C-alpha cells in the first residue's frame with residue numbers, strides 16, 4: 271500500500287489544458303467546455319483548487335483535478351492518483367519526507383473562526399435553556415478543534 275500525496279497533484283490550469291481544454295480568460299473560476307456532455311462553454315473550473323462544475327446540469331462536478339481525472343477517464347482513486355504522479359508507493363522514494371506540509375495560517379484561522387461560531391451558537395442555546403446532549407458534544411468537538419489548531423499553528 272502507498273499513499274496519496276495531494277501536494278503532488280498537477281497545477282489546475284496546466285492539468286486542464288493538458289486534458290485538451292481551453293480555459294477562457296478569468297480569475298479564480300474559468301469557463302471551458304464540458305467534455306462530459308459536450309457543452310462548449312458550460313464548465314467552470316477553479317484555478318486554485320481544481321474544482322469543476324458543469325453549469326448545464328449534466329452532473330459533472332468535483333473538488334479537485336483528481337476527481338476530474340477519475341470522472342473523465344473512468345479511473346479509481348489510486349489509479350488516478352498514480353496517473354497524476356500524486357501517489358507514493360511504500361518503501362520507495364526515500365528522498366520524500368513524510369512530514370506533512372504545513373497548513374496555511376489562513377486556513378487555520380478559518381477553521382478556528384468556524385468552530386468558535388459553533389461554540390457561540392451552543393452557548394446561546396444553553397443560555398436559553400435549550401442545551402441538548404448533541405449540542406454539548408458539538409461544543410466539546412469544536413473546542414478541541416480550536417485547541418488543536420492552536421497547537422498546529424505553534425508547531
Ligand SMILES: [Zn+2]
Nearest residue numbers: 304307324328
Ligand atoms: Zn456538462
